Amino acid sequence: MAAKRKAPTRKITTKSKAKTKPKKSTPKTKPQPKPKGGGGGGGRGGGAGTPSGAISVRMYRVGFGDCFLVTLPTAGGPAYVLVDCGVHAKGDAGTLGQIVADIASVTNRKLAIVIASHAHQDHIAGYDRFGTEFATFQIGEVWLPWTWDPSDPQAVQLQGKQAALATQLAAHFAALPPGAAQRPATSAAAAAVANLTGNAHAIALLNTGFGVGAKVRYLKAEDSLADAAGISGLSVKFLGPPHDEAYLAQMDPPANQHYIGLAKGAARDATRIEPFAKSWRAAATRDLTLTKVDEKKLENATTSTVEDLAFALDKARNNESVVALFSYQGQTLLFAGDAQYGNWRWWLEHDQPGQILPQVRFLKVAHHGSINATPKDALEKMTDGNFAAMVSTQSTPWASIPLVPLMARIDQKTKQELVRSDWLHLSNANAPDPSAGAAPPQPANPPAGFTEGGGLWFDYVLKP
């Protein structure tokens, strides 16, 4: 079980090596960089760095992506849960090395649970880039969506199809001339595709538990764990991803279709069918033909753009998100990954949202605060002023994220206990400050219960 074997990881950057290696022998040191705000890593009975006290959640400023560290106080000292570790290549703040170093130092290289919510770079890239680093951790369990389960034939088939399509899409966007790539729809889709690809190695590492003997679990809606990862009193209920046929159909990339934009060279010949012998083709001069305008209209109506396909695949991936509801010491925390409409809908219809949602005390806002990742009816079922929320977000690479009215509404519902990661200022074009008119307006100091550390993270200590 506990046999330690070096995982076959890629090289980590020298920067992160330099930052993390010295920490190895000094488990109790404060995280790097030093916190500048009050509280923080070692202070005042809260925060991820503190062994005693209440449950706390640390949100790191990765750029566009998610990395959350949950601290659960137990009789034998704090237990740590890492929820995602990734950043989008086009919204990378360059902080991931420091962050992994901080995690190593705070947790003393001991993680009870590592979660990878779904296969997008902005959630799992860190597991790949710092794979050798994580292989030096002691990891209890690794929790992954069922769609990655190599022993589930449906999952394997789905992964195969999605991967093939993602590769084709990536090739398509890479080959576009610069002018075409700058159209808003195209660049938004290209960013989605960049997020979809290059995840195979991270998935392989996670599937093998980083080679450190971690127990790997594949989770689906309706699963639940009592005393999860051996932490007495920790119960976790999974609300997503669902595992039924209708849902699978949504996950399936639109197959059996010929994508014109995608069709260049070999790919075209491989997918296109010529249904009849050439001799059936008619001469162009006969009576019954369409006008050129109509031919064009028909062509447009019968082809999806490559952008459509990219967005469809992106949505399917988001909807494989593990949605975990933690209950511990009377507190309820909801981590919804990047669950979008389909994933939420499923459990809102099949579970008991009316009982679950009013009790939630902490919400990790799904999909960086986008329009379709926090259903209104779900948010409204949560109790006003009963919960705090964190959203890891920024307006790069997609200006439409986070959605202003949604942020404003969560701020209201939490009675101003919402914190955005992009309030941590970095002088980095890839990690901008909130855009003009963003909601909620940034307060001079973090709301009560929240502390800021070194421009790298926010901590939230759950009220008892």
Add this chain to the structure above:
Amino acid sequence: MPGRRSRSGRAVGAQTVIADEPISRTPTIRPLKAYAFDPTRGRTLGNYMTINVRYESLEPGPVGRYLSVIDYDATNNCYYRPVDLDDPGVLIRSGLDPAESDPQFHQQMVYAVASETIRRFEMALGRSIRWSFARWVRSGEAADKCLRIFPHAMQEANAFYSRDLRGLLFGYFRASTTDPGLNVPGQTVFTCLSHDIIAHETTHALVDSQRDFFMEPTGPDAPAFHEAFADVVALFQHFTFKDALVDTIQRTGGRIYRTDVPPERAPATTGAAIQAELSTTNPLVELALQFGNAMGMRKALRSALGTPPNSKQLEVLFEPHARGSILVAAVFDAFFSVFVRRTEDLWRVAQVSPADAKANGLHPDLASRLADAAVKTAENVLNICIRALDYCPPVDIRFGDFLRAMITADSDLVPDDPLGYRPALIDAFRSRGIVPDADSYSEESLRWPSPDNVPAGALPACEDLRFDLFRQDDPAKHERAQKHNGRTLHGYAVKNQSRLGLSTAGGAKIQARTFHEVHRVGPNGELVFEMVTELTQHRDVQVDPANPASGTFTFRGGTTLILDSKGHVRYAIQKPMSEARLAEQRAYQEQRAASVDAAAYLSARDLGDQLADAKIDFRLVHRGAA
């Protein structure tokens, strides 16, 4: 006796020419071959059938009065040669033989099945069809008023109706290579060879031809209704195939509603050894078998009785086909219940029970009589469904409205209902939790109120309408009468605005959009003239009133008015622009926005633009199903 036949259809016997005058021998039907189901059924179960299409003269394509088959393939960017159904080589054998590799047979089959579907609509409605787009096509070209059928429009596992393209588009695709079911792995599957898919898509176009705003996605029921209605028509088509029907009756002992057909020979306890010992699925109650198999589903795409009665399903099923299947199951539950009731006497006369029949086989005469009863019942239920379209509110159709429309339509036509069609429908809908906006499930409550007991009081007659029975003779005169009627109805609506349930607030203008004349034989044998018209009004509202960036949508209300030949109001079926409806529609708009794939990455304006084209996009709807 050798004869000559000219292109104009005159046949002249060589020996018998007496006069020079041409002898008119315009036929009434044109027999054409088609698959009753799809190619996977082979020759079994009467799958090779001949459809007696109503005769019309045709150009190569075929191109006729309603339909024009244009075989353009947008994926391969080419045309396939059009079939000439008047070619003697084709005529002499009642049309081309079924063949998957012959595109001209495909053209023939889509033409035949679509024509037959149109004919069933016209019979039920008592008037001829005019396609929705023909209402605003200004050109005098007859071809521009035809529904275009593209049997091989694209490589895609999909088929759809597009008002914008004025046509039906059928795709072709490769069957699953890993799980092709009844197909050869990777074989090319043509959606235009599925009888069900053709009937389904033609029905979308037919429903659209009746109402201008029916296709707007106003709530979860609206897209589901369109899918359900198209499935109902396609499924009832099965009950006109007498060979398949008799075979299924024989094999099931008359229980044609069973989803499985028992094997011809009972298998040994060790399992079936040969084909005849295998049970099969019942082709009568399933849709698009080949398509479903090719997609790796190992079964038909959908089934008539797919959902057992469960009053909770409507609360959780929102995908249009899944939600629609609740309505389909309700209609078929009613159909089979009536069929069972009306054939009880046949079993008694034959002195057998269905259980005996299953064991010992049925007397062929009994099987034939049972099949006749099924055909008749199917025809009646389908007619009720189609006629109910006239009795639906003009916008925002809900399942409950459709139940009320069916009950009203049928009690108008058959006041006494001895076979209990209406109670069967009511029970089937009630058991599936379809709730009408009525006081109770009694037949009296479900009938739309006649104007004498509407809350606002009796409505006066709408005078000076022109009924124009012989309009085909003089299009110009017909056009004038239509314009006149439009003005008259509009004036009438304005004068009686609030009594018709139309909003007087906010200056929402009233439009008299479509008006259809109905001519049919009434219960007493007299010829009945009626006019069905839709009065609508609308205003643009913000999706989220608190957020100016949220975009707008068009909110509509209206009243369907049914008038008799004297202009007396028989029914005023209302869908007012109420605040409650607006709130529901807003919530639904938000859901629609959230389910757009790219929603997260679009600006509010771009997302609004995507949703603004507020017609139900049948293409996307269908893709979800695959």
